[in-house]
Amino acid sequence: xxxxxxxxxxxxxxxxxxxxxxxxxxxxxxxxxxxxxxxxxxxxxxxxxxxxxxxxxxxxxxxxxxxxxxxxxxxxxxxxxxxxxxxxxxxxxxxxxxxxxxxxxxxxxxxxxxxxxxxxxxxxxxxxxxxxxxxxxxxxxxxxxxxxxxxxxxxxxxxxxxxxxxxxxxxxxxxxxxxxxxxxxxxxxxxxxxxxxxxxxxxxxxxxxxxxxxxxxxxxxxxxxxxxxxxxxxxxxxxxxxxxxxxxxxxxxxxxxxxxxxxxxxxxxxxxxxxxxxxxxxxxxxxxxxxxxxxxxxxxxxxxxxxxxxxxxxxxxxxxxxxxxxxxxxxxxxxxxxxxxxxxxxxxxxxxxxxxxxxxxxxxxxxxxxxxxxxxxxxxxxxxxxxxxxxxxxxxxxxxxxxxxxxxxxxxxxxxxxxxxxxxxxxxxxx
Amino acid sequence: xxxxxxxxxxxxxxxxxxxxxxxxxxxxxxxxxxxxxxxxxxxxxxxxxxxxxxxxxxxxxxxxxxxxxxxxxxxxxxxxxxxxxxxxxxxxxxxxxxxxxxxxxxxxxxxxxxxxxxxxxxxxxxxxxxxxxxxxxxxxxxxxxxxxxxxxxxxxxxxxxxxxxxxxxxxxxxxxxxxxxxxxxxxxxxxxxxxxxxxxxxxxxxxxxxxxxxxxxxxxxxxxxxxxxxxxxxxxxxxxxxxxxxxxxxxxxxxxxxxxxxxxxxxxxxxxxxxxxxxxxxxxxxxxxxxxxxxxxxxxxxxxxxxxxxxxxxxxxxxxxxxxxxxxxxxxxxxxxxxxxxxxxxxxxxxxxxxxxxxxxxxxxxxxxxxxxxxxxxxxxxxxxxxxxxxxxxxxxxxxxxxxxxxxxxxxxxxxxxxxxxxxxxxxxxxxxxxxxxxxxxxxxxxxxxxxxxxxxxxxxxxxxxxxxxxxxxxxxxxxxxxxxxxxxxxxxxxxxxxxxxx
Numbered sequence: 028x029x030x031x032x033x034x035x036x037x038x039x040x041x042x043x044x045x046x047x048x049x050x051x052x053x054x055x056x057x058x059x060x061x062x063x064x065x066x067x068x069x070x071x072x073x074x075x076x077x078x079x080x081x082x083x084x085x086x087x088x089x090x091x092x093x094x095x096x097x098x099x100x101x102x103x104x105x106x107x108x109x110x111x112x113x114x115x116x117x118x119x120x121x122x123x124x125x126x127x128x129x130x131x132x133x134x135x136x137x138x139x140x141x142x143x144x145x146x147x148x149x150x151x152x153x154x155x156x157x158x159x160x161x162x163x164x165x166x167x168x169x170x171x172x173x174x175x176x177x178x179x180x181x182x183x184x185x186x187x188x189x190x191x192x193x194x195x196x197x198x199x200x201x202x203x204x205x206x207x208x209x210x211x212x213x214x215x216x217x218x219x220x221x222x223x224x225x226x227x228x229x230x231x232x233x234x235x236x237x238x239x240x241x242x243x244x245x246x247x248x249x250x251x252x253x254x255x256x257x258x259x260x261x262x263x264x265x266x267x268x269x270x271x272x273x274x275x276x277x278x279x280x281x282x283x284x285x286x287x288x289x290x291x292x293x294x295x296x297x298x299x300x301x302x303x304x305x306x307x308x309x310x311x312x313x314x315x316x317x318x319x320x321x322x323x324x325x326x327x328x329x330x331x332x333x334x335x336x337x338x339x340x341x342x343x344x345x346x347x348x349x350x351x352x353x354x355x356x357x358x359x360x361x362x363x364x365x366x367x368x369x370x371x372x373x374x375x376x377x378x379x380x381x382x383x384x385x386x387x388x389x390x391x392x393x394x395x396x397x398x399x400x401x402x403x404x405x406x407x408x409x410x411x412x413x414x415x416x417x418x419x420x421x422x423x424x425x426x427x428x429x430x431x432x433x434x435x436x437x438x439x440x441x442x443x444x445x446x447x448x449x450x451x452x453x454x455x456x457x458x
Numbered sequence: 459x460x461x462x463x464x465x466x467x468x469x470x471x472x473x474x475x476x477x478x479x480x481x482x483x484x485x486x487x488x489x490x491x492x493x494x495x496x497x498x499x500x501x502x503x504x505x506x507x508x509x510x511x512x513x514x515x516x517x518x519x520x521x522x523x524x525x526x527x528x529x530x531x532x533x534x535x536x537x538x539x540x541x542x543x544x545x546x547x548x549x550x551x552x553x554x555x556x557x558x559x560x561x562x563x564x565x566x567x568x569x570x571x572x573x574x575x576x577x578x579x580x581x582x583x584x585x586x587x588x589x590x591x592x593x594x595x596x597x598x599x600x601x602x603x604x605x606x607x608x609x610x611x612x613x614x615x616x617x618x619x620x621x622x623x624x625x626x627x628x629x630x631x632x633x634x635x636x637x638x639x640x641x642x643x644x645x646x647x648x649x650x651x652x653x654x655x656x657x658x659x660x661x662x663x664x665x666x667x668x669x670x671x672x673x674x675x676x677x678x679x680x681x682x683x684x685x686x687x688x689x690x691x692x693x694x695x696x697x698x699x700x701x702x703x704x705x706x707x708x709x710x711x712x713x714x715x716x717x718x719x720x721x722x723x724x725x726x727x728x729x730x731x732x733x734x735x736x737x738x739x740x741x742x743x744x745x746x747x748x749x750x751x752x753x754x755x756x757x758x759x760x761x762x763x764x765x766x767x768x769x770x771x772x773x774x775x776x777x778x779x780x781x782x783x784x785x786x787x788x789x790x791x792x793x794x795x796x797x798x799x800x801x802x803x804x805x806x807x808x809x810x811x812x813x814x815x816x817x818x819x820x821x822x823x824x825x826x827x828x829x830x831x832x833x834x835x836x837x838x839x840x841x842x843x844x845x846x847x848x849x850x851x852x853x854x855x856x857x858x859x860x861x862x863x864x865x866x867x868x869x870x871x872x873x874x875x876x877x878x879x880x881x882x883x884x885x886x887x888x889x890x891x892x893x894x895x896x897x898x899x900x901x902x903x904x905x906x907x908x909x910x911x912x913x914x915x916x917x918x919x920x921x922x923x924x925x926x927x928x929x930x931x932x933x934x935x936x937x938x939x940x941x942x943x944x945x946x947x948x949x950x951x952x953x954x955x956x957x958x959x960x961x
Contacts, residue, residue: 049875088806135509151806155813317653
């Protein structure tokens with residue numbers, strides 16, 4: 028099964044699977060919100076919306092209409108800090124349709140752009156921002172924490188969903204320049220999985236994508252893995268029902284040796300099978316209503332997050348003390364087999380069954396290509412986890428999660444504060 | 459690391475190798491450059507005539523839904539098996555009809571808790587023993603009670619399936635219902651109750667169910683405030699509801715994946731032989747007909763909310779009704795498809811929402827659909843008016859035949875996406891025993907959908923005056939424009955979804 032590099036630099040991955048009459052594809056651009064110009068943040072979130080609305084040869088609203096008419100499902104896009112992914116699944120006989128649509132997005136968006144289209148999509152983006160940040164309970168907290176973890180000037184400092192006020196006044200030319208710099212074939216991976224014939228598919232890919240021009244002078248941002256030399260504490264008041272605390276550390280970047288152990292550490296702390304924090308804070312001490320932990324992996328540095336919501340009568344500082352006691356023990360003594368195996372199976376079962384779907388495999392293969400994985404992608408992915416030991420979990424907790432170098436956001440309920448929260452100098456009176 | 463690590467790793471790699479089998483292969487070397495490819499170019503992309511026309515579809519290769527075998531065991535339990543040799547994974551779902559709505563004389567909280575507690579200790583294993591065994595087997599079992607069934611969901615590598623199924627059997631037949639587990643599960647749920655007002659969709663759907671089905675309807679009842687009911691549940695309650703609600707006569711085990719159907723039938727017969735049908739068992743009652751009540755429009759006050767959260771729904775035909783597929787198509791036209799005229803109007807012409815859409819959920823007795831979205835609060839009334847007008851237009855026969863054809867295609871081909879995975883097969887095929895649908899449900903679906911006439915669909919679009927709207931947001935801001943809709947008195951609720959005192 029070939030990996031093809033078109034002369035314009037587009038990497039194409041083809042994996043036939045005739046289990047069901049479905050073809051899934053992912054077009055992954057190696058660009059995201061990290062590439063947003065400082066005065067134009069939000070552009071990366073805008074581009075896929077524009078791509079799905081109209082391009083030179085596809086009329087306004089016709090992208091979704093044509094996909095729906097073809098019996099498509101699971102079409103959509105995702106914008107992260109590092110990448111933008113457009114996903115489509117169609118009945119297998121319609122394989123040419125998404126290739127035609129995706130190639131028109133890559134080659135012919137800029138010629139179609141106009142102010143009316145731009146205004147519509149800016150409104151849509153602002154609505155999404157309000158939904159995700161301003162109307163979400165304590166919705167500003169993740170952005171505040173990210174800004175404290177990554178120094179000003181770092182490509183991640185503004186978080187994944189920052190929108191500059193200037194976005195409402197950008198012109199089609201601003202967008203054109205951004206698109207021509209970042210959404211070109213040499214910055215993209217096209218991963219196709221499912222019920223198709225590779226020779227025929229390759230002919231279609233060549234027809235639609237090979238003529239697309241390269242950028243030639245794309246600018247790539249870069250950033251160092253950040254580090255903290257002290258603890259940053261912030262107090263947030265929000266119109267929420269219960270106090271909570273968010274604790275975050277800057278951690279090893281995606282695919283680094285500590286990355287997979289940190290995924291499993293999160294599962295050991297708060298996963299469905301293990302749950303050292305859950306057992307202690309929810310079951311035993313009864314000071315927490317819920318506990319969550321996760322490693323958010325990124326190219327220029329990751330974050331490890333612990334989020335705990337208190338039960339009535341308990342507060343953020345009590346939660347932090349209890350979390351520290353659990354982490355302190357884990358940093359000095361490996362967890363037992365029950366926790367270690369529970370963390371591993373709890374983390375892997377979902378993805379293992381999900382990867383049966385062609386859409387999940389298209390995503391996994393594109394990720395392997397992005398990170399230069401050699402050999403069998405899924406075996407490589409699993410091996411990163413199955414080689415982790417209990418001692419590794421303890422060591423990575425000590426190395427990556429120092430209790431004195433992190434960001435702690437204490438969130439206090441306040442009827443006077445915005446729902447999304449605002450920074451305060453001290454906790455509200457009486458709390 | 460423990461001695462168990464090599465075994466765990468072996469199982470994982472066994473599964474991994476299956477997932478990477480040639481049929482589902484990984485694209486690796488060689489890297490090639492296609493012959494005759496155009497030379498690299500910089501800058502603009504040259505246009506070409508082929509870019510101006512929609513590519514024609516490839517020849518359609520007819521495909522049939524996966525075949526399955528059905529067996530009835532000696533205790534009355536049914537077994538459905540879908541064989542799929544690769545990859546090396548098996549999924550199973552034991553569906554016991556009834557759920558929290560099937561036993562009106564029992565507390566919904568007790569049935570819901572019983573399903574959760576049953577997972578945490580059964581047969582010879584206590585809670586730790588259950589999870590330790592699942593970890594060592596590399597298997598996963600989950601249990602849950604929903605409106606219409608108690609579900610036991612199992613996923614395992616082929617080699618682990620038999621012992622995992624035996625564990626699941628213990629949960630069905632001999633759950634410990636331990637007091638300490640009941641106390642923990644109850645505590646977990648009660649601890650989350652104070653946070654509910656921050657979960658807009660939970661509170662919104664709770665109120666929408668009350669308005670659509672009636673507050674006393676079982677679908678609405680168990681979504682209402684459960685704190686008191688949770689606190690009152692005893693271990694005896696769990697044991698009683700289990701005896702009443704879990705009987706092989708109402709149970710079907712659906713298995714998909716790398717199994718041999720004939721061999722499995724014998725093994726399942728053997729495993730479940732001890733689970734006897736209780737002759738005094740009464741099968742669950744079908745849910746009563748909805749009795750919608752209350753105002754056409756309700757506002758849940760959320761002071762300071764910068765946006766409005768809108769739910770606007772209707773009850774529809776149950777899955778067994780002859781009109782069900784026409785309902786499903788109608789909902790695609792009423793905002794179910796991203797390309798529907800309604801969705802395009804709300805998102806781009808009105809600029810009111812980023813992702814609002816209509817979803818459709820099957821339910822015995824009466825299914826339901828609701829448009830749900832986060833909306834610019836100044837346009838919440840416009841959104842409701844636009845949806846109501848579109849429903850009225852569709853009912854009046856203003857259907858675009860091209861849009862109708864798109865909607866039918868989506869419904870006709872919808873299940874195919876699930877036929878590529880064990881999880882998807884289980885999900886699709888378990889609805890057959892749940893709703894008593896015929897064995898040819900999927901093989902005839904496309905024909906039935908594509909033979910629908912515009913009038914069939916038009917007649918199933920909900921009448922706007924029968925639909926119920928719930929808007930969550932700052933009441934002081936929302937009220938004037940919502941009142942101007944002229945939809946009658948507006949219901950007012952507090953952030954928990956409770957009626958505002960004195961109103």
